[in-house]
Amino acid sequence: MTGAMPVMIMAAGRGERMRPLTDSRPKPLLEVAGKPLLAYHLERLADAGFSRVVVNLAYLGDQIETWLGDGSRFGMRVRYSREPEGALETGGGMRHALPLLGPGPFMVVNGDVWTDYPFVQLREFTLADKDLAHLVMVPNPPQHPEGDFVLNNGRLSQGDCERLTYSGIGVYRAELVAGERPDRFPLAPLLIQAMNQGRVSGECYRGGWDDIGTPARLEALAQRLQAPARRAVDR
Numbered sequence: 331m332t333g334a335m336p337v338m339i340m341a342a343g344r345g346e347r348m349r350p351l352t353d354s355r356p357k358p359l360l361e362v363a364g365k366p367l368l369a370y371h372l373e374r375l376a377d378a379g380f381s382r383v384v385v386n387l388a389y390l391g392d393q394i395e396t397w398l399g400d401g402s403r404f405g406m407r408v409r410y411s412r413e414p415e416g417a418l419e420t421g422g423g424m425r426h427a428l429p430l431l432g433p434g435p436f437m438v439v440n441g442d443v444w445t446d447y448p449f450v451q452l453r454e455f456t457l458a459d460k461d462l463a464h465l466v467m468v469p470n471p472p473q474h475p476e477g478d479f480v481l482n483n484g485r486l487s488q489g490d491c492e493r494l495t496y497s498g499i500g501v502y503r504a505e506l507v508a509g510e511r512p513d514r515f516p517l518a519p520l521l522i523q524a525m526n527q528g529r530v531s532g533e534c535y536r537g538g539w540d541d542i543g544t545p546a547r548l549e550a551l552a553q554r555l556q557a558p559a560r561r562a563v564d565r
Contacts, residue, residue, distance in 0.1 A: 334380045334453045335501070336431050338424065339371060341441035342388035342417040347543050356390040358441035359397060360548060363555040367542060368394070371439055372404045378449035380437075383408045384430045388417035421517035425507040433504060440498030444551055446538040447499060455501050457531070462524045464501040464531045467494035468539045473547075479525065479532070486532040487525050494532075497539055 345357035352360070358368040375383065383406050387394055391412065401408030411427035418426055424438065437452055447466060457464055465486060470477045470493070477493025479486045506520055524530050540551045 334378075334382070335434060335436050335455070336382040336384060337375055337380050337437045337439060338384045338386065338411075338427055338431060339368070339439050339441050340386060340420060340423060340498070341368065341394055342386045342391065342413050342423055343442065344389045344417070345442065348545060348548070351545055351548070352389075354390075356394055357542070359393060360542070362444060362542075362548065362552050366397070367444060368398070368441055370444055371441065372398075372401070372406065374446070375439075375449055376405045379453050380449065381406050384411055384427050384436075385409075385441075386411040386413055386417075386423045386427055388413040388415065416514070418514045419516050421507055421510065421515045421520055422513055424502065424517065425510055425512060425515075428504050428508060431504070435501055435503050437501050438499070442542050443498045444538070444540045444542060445497065445499070445535075447497070447535050452499075452501055457501060457503060460529055461531055462503050462506040462529045463521060464533070465521075466497045466499040467532050467534045468497045469534075469536060470495045471541060473541070473543065479521075481532045481534055484531055484533070485528065486530045488522060494534055497535060498541070 341358040343357060345352035348357055359366045383401060385394060385408060387410050395410055398408055409430050411430055413423060413426060417423065435457055455464065467481050474495050478496045479493055480489030480491045481494050506524060521530060540547065542548050
């Protein structure tokens with residue numbers, strides 16, 4: 331496979347709501363059914379043909395780098411975007427990583443979600459000429475019932491209709507963040523500005539997706555992933 335864009339995995343956050351689990355381990359290395367969250371992403375990305383990955387690091391980032399190394403065991407080339415203590419938020423983190431990502435479009439995946447989304451669908455995704463981003467949306471989970479943005483005919487807006495939740499998966503142009511100051515800043519205001527200009531597309535994924543925001547949700551996901559194995563043993 332050729333032509334796959336680079337991928338940025340967001341892994342710099344503190345994970346306050348996951349304490350005490352994150353007191354000594356970064357959130358992307360928390361295990362689910364015997365495997366770190368980060369490993370699920372890397373395996374699926376590798377299977378989909380992605381080979382260039384940038385991981386941003388801040389809180390306990392040395393643990394992630396030690397565990398992942400150069401990425402060769404996943405068949406990937408991994409580089410690291412190191413951020414100052416406290417991290418740079420999503421927008422600032424993306425801007426900080428641009429020298430490693432290159433000038434073309436890139437995919438972003440949040441390191442603290444679990445999903446079976448078929449990444450191959452975005453491997454050679456082409457943004458429309460004027461678009462700055464393409465976001466994968468999901469049905470609203472119980473903890474976020476109000477959603478984020480409205481999806482209508484493949485376009486995203488704030489709108490007044492029923493909203494969906496941003497999955498943490500998207501394709502972006504560097505232009506979205508490149509003009510900002512090299513500092514800490516959120517991504518949402520820039521996305522909303524682009525949506526108001528009609529420059530953001532989207533899709534809805536209704537398969538497996540979990541935002542691992544609390545220890546309880548981590549345990550619930552582990553039980554769901556382990557259930558098929560338990561059923562197979564019981565047969």
